Amino acid sequence: MSAPRDDLQWISTFLEAQAAEAGAARNTLLAYGRDLKDAAAWLSHRQGDFAKASRGDVEAYLINCDAEGLSQATRARRLSALRQLYQFAFEEGWRNDNPAIQIKGPGRAKKLPKTLEVIEVDRLLEAARQTGRKPEDRLRNTCLMELLYATGMRVSELVSLPVTAARGDPNMLLVLGKGGKERMVPLSPPAREALRVWLQIWDEAEAARQAKGKPSTKFLFPSRGKDGHLTRHWFYLLIKELAVTGGVDPQKVTPHTLRHAFATHLLANGADLRAIQALLGHADIATTEIYTHVLDARLSELVLEHHPLARSTIKDRQDEQ
Structure with a gap:
């Protein structure tokens, strides 16, 4: 994808992706927008822009924010917005x-990514099998969800998969990631079966398109939109609907939480951190290491909730109060 023509388009494209892929809340998007527009205005005043800004430019901007008397939290948020x-x-x-990325900010507690329990993922997968006006819609939704949880793909990678990647009952899918980087991701048996069934539907639909003289599609999940495939925003709305149908808190569920669940569940079952890094397409293993903290936090929570001695200690403290 070619770079946007100006800073405002940089911001709008980034915010659109945050809304569709990460499920960012409206207030979060507004805060990002304000922070990034402020940085863009500062750069523009110095004949600069996001495309040409150096580390020194970003540091100078943050020094200016400090000189303006902005709080530590505000400066940390602005640096975070620029990093993202x-x-x-x-x-x-x-x-x-x-x-x-290497600029040290004023410091702020790092939030752990939200994830889902295995039973919650199972409910989402079951909901996908029931959601859709027509049988082919339900089969497509099932394939989307099975592939997403089996591979940990980004939703943008999932919806833009070419149909050629899925031919021949593959054990692995070749995924074209952001920045044009390719990686191989394995498929689980349920994902392979869902893919096999969906390809039968896809072939029938393609034959019907050709019989009507319509152009063929190269995408596994085609649509009539300008991109030719399902959009991130469409999938975001679908997964919220699946959460409601499956009895899972919609606030917990975004396309990205399925990616987090994929990584966390693999780690909990003994997968190597380097292998998870490769599957997720992370350039730096430090990005992948966050899942060890998610797992540690969840294990601590389970101990406090279920260990009899922990429950006794909590009760004793309540009695003392």
Whole structure:
């Protein structure tokens, strides 16, 4: 994807992806927008922009924020917004670096990514089998969800899969990630079966398109939109609907939480961190290491909830109060 023509388009494209893929809340998106527009205005005043800004430019901007008397939390949030914008730009191939990634901020507690329990994922998968007006819609939704949980793909990678990647009953899928990087991801037996069934439907639909003289499609999950395939926003709405149908809190469920669940569940079952890094397509293993903290936090929570001695200690403390 070619880089946007100006800073406002950088911001709008980034915010759209945050809304569709990460399920960012409206207030979060508004905060990102305000912070990034402020940075863009500061750069523009110095004849700069996001495409050309260096690490020194970003540091100078943060020094200016400090000189304006902005709070530590505000400065940390602005640096975070710039880091995420540039990470997105790097993955999209707009830049070959992230000028904000090595800048030490004023410090802020790092939130652990939300994840899902195995039973919650099972409920979402079952809901996919029941959701859709027509049988082919339900089979497509089942295939989407099985592939997402089996591979940990980003939703943008999932919806844009070419049909050629799925031919021949594959054990592995070749995924074209952000920045044009390719990786192989294995398929579980349920995902392979869902894919096999969906391909039968796809072939029938393709034959019908050709019989009517319509152009063929190269995408596994085609649509009539301008992209030619299902969009991230469409999938975001679908997964919220599946959460409601499956009795899972919709606030916990986004396309990205399925990716987090994939990684966390693998780690909990003994998978190697380097293997998970390769499957997720992370350039830096430090990004993958966050899942060890998620797992540690969940294990601690389970002990406090279910261990009899822990329950006794909690009760004793309540009695003392």
